[in-house]
Structure formats: structure tokens, C-alpha cells
Amino acid sequence: MKLPDAEQLLPKLAAELKPLVKPGTAMIGLYTGGAWLAERLHPMLGLEQPLGLMDIAFYRDDYSKQGLKHDPKRTKIPFDVEGRDLLLVDDVLYTGRTVRAAMNELFDYGRPRSIALVVLADRGGRQLPIEAQHAGAKLDVPEGSRLRLKRAADGRLSLEIESGR
Amino acid sequence: MAANPQLNAHGELQHLLSIEGLPREILTQILDTAEPFAGVTEREVKKVPLLRGKSVFNVFFENSTRTRTTFEIAAKRLSADVINLNVAVSSTSKGESLIDTVYNLSAMHADIFVIRHGSSGAPYLIARHVKPHEHVINAGDGRHAHPTQGLLDLYTIRHYKKDFARLTVAIVGDVLHSRVARSLIHGLTTLGAPEVRVIGPQTLLPAGVEALGVRVFHDMRAGLKDCDVIVMLRVQNERMNGALLPSAQEFFKSYGLTAEKLALARPDAIVMHPGPMNRGVEIDSSVADGPHSVILPQVTYGIAVRMAVMSIVAGNN
Amino acid sequence: MKILLKGGRIVDPASGRDEVGDLFVADGKILGAKEKPDRTIDAKGLVVAPGLIDLSARLREPGDEYKATLASELDAAVAGGVTSLACPPDTHPPLDEPGLVDMLRRRAKALARARVYPVGALTVKLAGERLAEMSVLADAGCVAFSQANLPIADTQVLWRALQYAATFGYPVWLRAEDKWLSREGVAHDGEMATRLGLAGIPGFTETIALGTVLQLVRATGARVHFCRLSTAAAVEMIRAAKKEKLPVSCDVGIHYVHLSELDLGYYNTQCRLDPPLRTQRDRDALAAGLADGTVDCAVSDHAPVDEDRKQLPFAEAEVGATGLELLLPLALKWGEARKLPLAKTLARVTSDPARVLGVHSGRIEPGAPADLIVFDPKAPFQVTPESLKSQGKNSPFLGYELAGRVRATLVDGLVVYEQ
Numbered sequence: 001m002k003l004p005d006a007e008q009l010l011p012k013l014a015a016e017l018k019p020l021v022k023p024g025t026a027m028i029g030l031y032t033g034g035a036w037l038a039e040r041l042h043p044m045l046g047l048e049q050p051l052g053l054m055d056i057a058f059y060r061d062d063y064s065k066q067g068l069k070h071d072p073k074r075t076k077i078p079f080d081v082e083g084r085d086l087l088l089v090d091d092v093l094y095t096g097r098t099v100r101a102a103m104n105e106l107f108d109y110g111r112p113r114s115i116a117l118v119v120l121a122d123r124g125g126r127q128l129p130i131e132a133q134h135a136g137a138k139l140d141v142p143e144g145s146r147l148r149l150k151r152a153a154d155g156r157l158s159l160e161i162e163s164g165r
Numbered sequence: 166m167a168a169n170p171q172l173n174a175h176g177e178l179q180h181l182l183s184i185e186g187l188p189r190e191i192l193t194q195i196l197d198t199a200e201p202f203a204g205v206t207e208r209e210v211k212k213v214p215l216l217r218g219k220s221v222f223n224v225f226f227e228n229s230t231r232t233r234t235t236f237e238i239a240a241k242r243l244s245a246d247v248i249n250l251n252v253a254v255s256s257t258s259k260g261e262s263l264i265d266t267v268y269n270l271s272a273m274h275a276d277i278f279v280i281r282h283g284s285s286g287a288p289y290l291i292a293r294h295v296k297p298h299e300h301v302i303n304a305g306d307g308r309h310a311h312p313t314q315g316l317l318d319l320y321t322i323r324h325y326k327k328d329f330a331r332l333t334v335a336i337v338g339d340v341l342h343s344r345v346a347r348s349l350i351h352g353l354t355t356l357g358a359p360e361v362r363v364i365g366p367q368t369l370l371p372a373g374v375e376a377l378g379v380r381v382f383h384d385m386r387a388g389l390k391d392c393d394v395i396v397m398l399r400v401q402n403e404r405m406n407g408a409l410l411p412s413a414q415e416f417f418k419s420y421g422l423t424a425e426k427l428a429l430a431r432p433d434a435i436v437m438h439p440g441p442m443n444r445g446v447e448i449d450s451s452v453a454d455g456p457h458s459v460i461l462p463q464v465t466y467g468i469a470v471r472m473a474v475m476s477i478v479a480g481n482n
Numbered sequence: 483m484k485i486l487l488k489g490g491r492i493v494d495p496a497s498g499r500d501e502v503g504d505l506f507v508a509d510g511k512i513l514g515a516k517e518k519p520d521r522t523i524d525a526k527g528l529v530v531a532p533g534l535i536d537l538s539a540r541l542r543e544p545g546d547e548y549k550a551t552l553a554s555e556l557d558a559a560v561a562g563g564v565t566s567l568a569c570p571p572d573t574h575p576p577l578d579e580p581g582l583v584d585m586l587r588r589r590a591k592a593l594a595r596a597r598v599y600p601v602g603a604l605t606v607k608l609a610g611e612r613l614a615e616m617s618v619l620a621d622a623g624c625v626a627f628s629q630a631n632l633p634i635a636d637t638q639v640l641w642r643a644l645q646y647a648a649t650f651g652y653p654v655w656l657r658a659e660d661k662w663l664s665r666e667g668v669a670h671d672g673e674m675a676t677r678l679g680l681a682g683i684p685g686f687t688e689t690i691a692l693g694t695v696l697q698l699v700r701a702t703g704a705r706v707h708f709c710r711l712s713t714a715a716a717v718e719m720i721r722a723a724k725k726e727k728l729p730v731s732c733d734v735g736i737h738y739v740h741l742s743e744l745d746l747g748y749y750n751t752q753c754r755l756d757p758p759l760r761t762q763r764d765r766d767a768l769a770a771g772l773a774d775g776t777v778d779c780a781v782s783d784h785a786p787v788d789e790d791r792k793q794l795p796f797a798e799a800e801v802g803a804t805g806l807e808l809l810l811p812l813a814l815k816w817g818e819a820r821k822l823p824l825a826k827t828l829a830r831v832t833s834d835p836a837r838v839l840g841v842h843s844g845r846i847e848p849g850a851p852a853d854l855i856v857f858d859p860k861a862p863f864q865v866t867p868e869s870l871k872s873q874g875k876n877s878p879f880l881g882y883e884l885a886g887r888v889r890a891t892l893v894d895g896l897v898v899y900e901q
Contacts, residue, residue, distance in 0.1 A: 055201060058213035058476075067177070067480020071197040074204040108210035170748055185677065264793050284795030285679035286749030307797070309679025344679060372682055373673035 033091030315348025490525025514848030533565025545574025714767030786874020
């Protein structure tokens with residue numbers, strides 16, 4: 001299937017988000033793909049607060065089955081979450097479990113005023129009642145395939161499909 | 166018993182019994198995983214839900230408030246339920262065998278047993294008798310191993326020195342009786358530290374210690390020369406009036422770390438101590454409280470490392 | 483009962499005889515001439531040899547009947563082809579009273595299995611302070627005097643004990659072990675003990691004591707048999723002592739020519755032995771010493787221990803391994819590894835221990851006691867708790883397959899075991 005060019009989706013998303021940015025708005029990107037995306041979007045939106053990066057490893061709901069799958073990174077949120085409008089950024093929205101974990105973790109840092117979910121691609125297949133407020137593209141990816149964001153050596157982002165889990 | 170009793174069929178960490186025999190990748194995984202846990206301990210909500218619903222039993226056959234407390238804190242920060250069993254004063258004194266104690270605890274549905282025992286090898290015996298989904302973490306067995314202490318020492322060294330491949334590390338004091346020293350030596354050699362030294366009198370160095378991959382020094386000044394890391398071991402009171410050491414004063418004279426001896430090491434050398442310290446016996450107060458000392462941070466890292474160990478083993482079923 | 487052992491490969495280490503033939507037995511003795519048999523045992527394809535003579539097997543009676551009994555262990559002995567055994571004096575109470583010795587001998591005799599030769603205590607209660615009544619004990623049937631595994635710390639007592647024994651020509655069997663150096667250790671003081679964090683027993687624990695006793699032998703002329711050598715250095719010292727023509731002999735536990743400290747593995751308590759398993763170099767020197775005769779013979783050092791006492795952390799576990807049923811296969815394994823002729827291999831467990839014990843069995847010749855075994859040197863023996871007759875299932879060889887099974891055992895001309 002033909003995938004959209006991530007580099008072209010980026011400015012589209014930025015344009016959609018810019019008018020909604022308030023003075024205190026902050027952004028948090030989810031490792032790894034969401035973090036890459038957020039690192040590109042953050043300067044495009046001219047946000048005051050530095051970028052936050054989050055690893056949801058300790059909040060996943062599949063720990064009992066999978067254990068700690070990969071080496072978790074350190075979550076860094078360099079601003080106060082309390083009362084803040086947040087843009088939560090991830091690369092692909094699928095079952096919704098990652099976002100649920102991210103929200104659980106976020107609330108351990110404080111009580112935000114609002115959270116808006118920003119994703120590059122929404123591939124459907126939701127297993128939880130979670131939706132993205134802003135999605136770069138809606139894609140129909142066959143079950144059993146993985147949609148991933150890739151970053152080339154020169155920083156260029158692209159969407160790719162990997163068949164088989 | 167050919168297979169490594171610590172690893173499951175997939176080569177993943179099932180029990181943590183000793184650093185010896187663990188592949189480099191697993192040691193690195195533990196250190197890497199401890200990193201974000203250190204971040205958790207620094208924020209306001211110090212808990213993550215990872216081990217929610219799981220039970221951690223601290224089964225201490227040998228008293229230790231310090232170690233038990235850090236395991237308890239680590240387990241609670243993972244949202245696990247913690248039960249403390251001071252077995253030293255309960256069932257085994259009534260004559261119940263070690264194995265029977267373990268079976269009884271197993272019947273209470275534990276997920277993780279943290280064991281401290283006075284006899285080397287006890288955790289191995291216990292690990293042979295627990296159920297497949299139960300995990301054993303060795304909190305110190307006799308003079309054999311104290312792997313979580315070794316790991317937090319490695320984490321501390323990595324934090325300050327970054328690359329093991331260039332380090333000269335000296336371990337000073339009663340290596341003969343020290344499980345901490347043995348664990349650290351295995352960790353350093355596995356992670357590629359090119360020069361590991363042990364410094365002490367003949368009476369406090371075990372037979373064949375060179376076979377562990379260390380260089381032996383009896384002269385502390387010679388041994389400290391150009392060191393990047395100095396680890397001072399605790400000398401227990403019982404050792405000091407017998408046939409091993411004449412007195413604390415004598416020990417301090419030859420093997421105590423003073424500012425003057427410290428100056429022989431590299432200018433940016435760090436000083437570590439697994440604690441509790443005997444000021445004026447192993448280490449001079451000016452050094453313990455001085456700029457080279459990382460003794461207090463060691464304690465903080467201890468919680469993160471234990472959180473890492475527990476979350477890794479509990480996820481490998 | 484006249485018994486014919488027909489067509490077996492007759493191996494007599496004492497004379498060097500190794501040929502296929504028939505052997506006749508009657509009235510408890512090996513016959514010189516052919517006679518009409520009441521019973522024939524077909525020994526075709528099997529080896530006919532003197533019954534094994536084991537200089538150290540603990541029968542656990544009197545005192546430790548919960549571990550094993552005379553009946554169970556003597557059954558194990560004959561199943562293993564052991565027709566004579568010496569038991570150490572460390573029973574509870576120890577064999578320092580003629581009444582106990584007498585009772586032990588009677589009970590063993592009544593069971594009519596293997597011959598039991600009690601070794602009497604050298605000192606009262608084995609405490610290393612007062613001399614035991616050696617003369618009275620000898621009359622009751624003690625063949626030698628020993629301290630079992632309890633070394634005498636007081637060298638003056640040791641000297642007097644050797645003087646006294648020498649006066650009457652009693653052999654003294656001693657473990658060469660310095661009590662002070664060994665008191666805390668549980669494993670050989672070397673790399674393995676350092677890795678496992680176990681308190682060590684240095685090799686010189688043995689050689690220091692050995693040197694002391696050898697000097698006392700020179701001074702007193704006592705005949706001393708050293709039990710359970712464990713170091714290469716000790717083998718060298720014995721070699722020199724024999725060259726000097728001192729009246730000494732020694733044995734090695736059969737486990738020690740096969741195993742070393744490496745076999746401790748992850749705290750395998752089946753390898754918790756006394757003396758400890760030492761280095762590979764020591765093991766190899768013991769194996770070589772046994773081959774060239776510096777070490778006179780091999781023993782099982784049989785010590786049944788119940789499972790509860792082995793399922794403990796290493797330092798807390800009880801020492802000992804079961805061995806009566808493994809002496810033959812382990813001796814054969816040793817002999818094969820060294821490429822020795824069968825007669826030489828068997829000598830170390832038959833004619834040589836017979837010499838140390840001072841008995842006429844352990845040989846195949848007309849008029850010798852009919853203590854014989856018929857065995858298959860190639861038959862596999864799976865060592866499992868079920869296959870062992872002894873009540874002690876504690877063995878470093880559990881799960882191993884060894885070669886060598888006894889098909890029939892005769893003691894005093896009677897068949898006491900048959901498979």
C-alpha cells in the first residue's frame with residue numbers, strides 16, 4: 001500500500017496546531033517515534049516550554065506477559081504538569097494502549113488542564129476508547145503488519161510497513 | 166548441574182544469585198534499566214505500577230536493616246506488596262529446615278523472594294526448590310556474593326567514569342570475608358575493566374584470588390597509584406582481635422584510606438564504600454566526607470538498581 | 483555345599499593369574515582339586531575374582547540407625563562385591579569398649595553377609611586424651627586402632643599412643659590432618675572455595691600432620707596406615723617414606739581419583755566430603771600413586787547420609803558419600819583410564835587391602851577363604867536412589883552410568899548375593 005510522505009505531513013500538522021497554541025502550552029513526545037516527531041514539531045510551533053520526552057515502559061499493560069521488553073529510557077519532563085495544556089505526541093495511533101499508559105504516567109507528574117493527542121498516522125484498530133485530536137493521516141494497515149516511523153541518518157522521517165509482528 | 170541456574174530456557178534472568186556467570190548483556194541491561202528508575206526516584210510521585218499485585222517477600226536469615234529497607238523501598242516504588250520475614254528469629258530457630266521454610270513461603274504465593282543468608286550457596290538451594298514463576302534475588306549469602314551491591318557499585322562507577330574499558334579499580338581491605346568484593350570483581354572483569362586490584366594483608370586475601378582476574382598488592386601505596394576508583398571494604402570488629410589482624414589501629418596504619426594516600430591515585434579518582442563505614446579504621450573522615458567520596462550517591466543508586474533487578478526478573482516467566 | 487564356578491575368567495591379583503577356567507569351593511575354602519559340585523554357577527563371559535576388601539565403610543551401628551543399619555549396609559556391601567570390610571570406630575558410642583566391639587562382630591556374623599573387621603578407638607571416646615585399652619580391644623576383635631576423622635591435637639598423646647601400639651605390634655590407622663588448620667574449612671582452600679565463598683582447608687593441613695606422624699614412626703617403629711590421602715604432596719612424602727623403608731602404608735578414597743574441587747559446581751553437597759576434593763593436579767597424582775603402588779589401595783569410605791542432611795547450604799551439609807556399591811565400578815573406571823591390566827586394577831581393592839588388614843582372603847589359591855565374586859565388567863550400572871541398596875543415596879555419581887555389576891558374591895563358601 002502507498003504510504004504518505006511523513007516529511008509532507010509534518011508541516012500540515014504544524015499548520016493545524018499553531019493557531020491552538022496558548023502561552024503555557026507544552027509538548028511531550030513518546031519514545032521513540034513520538035519523540036522524533038515531537039523534536040521536529042516543537043520548534044515549528046514556537047512553544048515556550050522546553051520539550052518533554054516520555055518512556056511508558058513502566059506503565060504498559062502487558063508487563064505480565066512480555067516483561068520489560070526493551071531498555072527503557074528516562075522520562076524527562078522539564079516543566080510543571082499541574083494545570084497545563086499539553087500536546088501529547090506519538091507517531092502511530094493503533095490500539096490506544098500506549099496512549100492510556102502515557103496518560104497514567106502523566107498523571108503521576110501532576111493534573112494537567114487538558115491533553116490533546118497528536119499523531120502522524122491513525123491506523124484504526126482501536127481496542128480502547130481513545131481518539132486523536134490531530135492526525136496527519138488516516139491509514140488502513142492490514143492486521144498483522146506494523147506501521148512504523150523511521151528516521152534516516154540525515155534526520156529525514158518516513159513511514160514504513162513491516163509485515164509480521 | 167550444567168545449566169546456569171540463574172537463567173531460564175530463553176537465556177533471560179530468572180533469578181539473581183551471583184554476578185559471576187551472567188553474560189555481559191544481562192549486566193548491561195540491568196544497569197541501563199536502572200537509569201530511568203533513578204529518574205522515578207527523583208520525581209514527586211515515586212511509584213510506578215509495574216509490579217502492582219505482585220508480592221515481594223524479604224526473607225532475611227541474617228539481620229540487616231539497611232539492605233532490607235532498600236529492598237522494601239524499591240519494591241514499594243514498583244507498587245508491589247512487601248512482606249518482611251525476619252526468619253532469624255522465627256521458624257528456623259524452632260528447627261524448621263531451610264527447605265521447609267521455603268515451601269511454606271511458597272504456599273503463600275510470593276512472586277519474588279529476596280534472600281539473605283549466612284551460608285554461602287543458600288540462595289542456590291532455595292532457587293532449586295521454588296515454583297517456576299517464583300524468583301529468587303540474593304541479598305547476600307555468606308562470603309560468596311551480594312550481586313545487587315555489586316551492581317549498584319558498577320552503576321556508580323559507570324555514572325562517574327562512563328567507560329569501564331579504561332579503568333584501574335582498587336578494592337581495599339578484607340577481601341577474604343567479603344561477598345561485596347567478590348561480586349564487584351566479577352562485574353568489573355565481565356564489563357571489561359582492564360585492571361582490577363585487591364589490596365590487603367595476606368591474612369585477608371583468599372587463596373587463588375588471582376584466578377578471579379585481579380592483581381594482588383600488599384603495599385597500599387603501590388596499589389593505589391594511578392587508580393580511577395577506590396573501593397574501601399568494611400573490616401568487621403570480630404576480625405580485629407584475633408589471628409587475622411592485631412588491631413584496628415594497626416589496620417588503619419597500613420590499609421586505612423587517608424588524604425595523603427588518596428593523593429597517589431588519579432586526581433579525579435572516586436572513593437566508594439559499601440557501608441556501613443568504620444571511620445578511622447578503613448577510612449579517614451576527611452576522605453569519607455571529602456570531594457572524591459561518592460558514598461552517599463551509592464545509596465540512592467541502590468534503590469534504582471534493585472528496582473531494575475526486580476522488574477527484570479518478575480517479567481521473565 | 484560344594485560349588486563350581488564354571489568357565490569364568492579367573493583373575494587373581496596376588497599371583498597374577500588371569501585365565502579362563504573352573505573354580506571349586508567347599509567348606510568355606512577354595513579347593514585345589516576337582517570335586518563333584520552340589521551347585522554350578524555359570525561364569526561364562528564373566529570375571530571370577532577375590533571378593534573386594536574395603537578398608538573403610540561406615541555401617542552406622544551402633545548409634546546412627548536412622549541413617550542406616552548393619553543389615554541394609556551389609557546387603558549393599560555384598561551387592562557391590564565387598565566380602566570384607568573394616569569399619570571405623572566413630573560409631574555412637576565409639577568403639578572404645580570391648581563389649582561394643584564384640585556385639586558388633588556377633589551381629590555382623592549373624593547376618594552372614596560380608597566379614598566385618600572393627601577398627602578400635604585409639605583414645606577413649608576418640609577424644610585424643612587418654613589411651614584406649616588396645617590389648618583388651620584387640621582380644622575382642624579389633625584389627626587396628628584409629629581416630630577415624632578426629633585428629634589428635636596433642637602431639638604428646640599421639641607419640642604415646644604410637645609407642646604403646648608399637649609395643650604390641652598393633653597397626654595404627656590415621657588421617658593426616660592438622661586439627662587447627664582444618665577446623666573451620668569445608669572445601670579445599672583454592673580457587674573453587676574462593677569463588678564459592680567457602681572457608682578453605684589448605685593442602686598443607688595434610689602434609690604438616692603427615693610430616694609429624696612420619697617423624698613419630700621413625701622414633702617409635704609403629705606401623706602406621708594413612709587413611710584418605712588427598713594431596714599430591716602427601717603422595718610424594720609417602721613415596722620417600724617407603725624408600726626409607728618406614729613401616730607405612732596408605733589408602734585413597736575411590737572418589738578422589740575421579741573427582742576434584744571443580745565438581746562442587748553450584749554447591750553440590752554430594753561433593754561435601756572429608757577430606758575435601760582438591761585440585762585436578764592432586765587428583766591426578768593420587769590416581770598415578772594408586773597405579774604405581776605408592777598408594778597401597780583404594781577404599782569406598784562409605785558414609786550413608788540421609789537426604790535432609792544433604793539438602794542444606796554447603797557448609798551446613800553433612801560430609802560423606804555412599805560407596806560400597808560403587809567401589810568396584812569406580813575402581814574399574816580408574817584402571818581403564820590408566821590402561822592397567824585387570825589384575826592390577828583389582829589388586830588395589832583385593833590383595834593389597836588384604837595385606838594391610840593382615841588377612842588371608844583377597845586371593846585365589848587352594849586353602850584360601852572362599853570369598854569370591856563373579857562380575858560383568860561391562861554391564862551398565864545406572865546410579866539412582868532406586869538402584870542403590872544402601873540406605874545412603876548420597877553420591878556425587880547420582881544420575882551417572884557406570885560399568886561393572888556383580889552377579890554373585892560368595893563369603894566363606896556361601897552364596898550371599900546373586901543377581
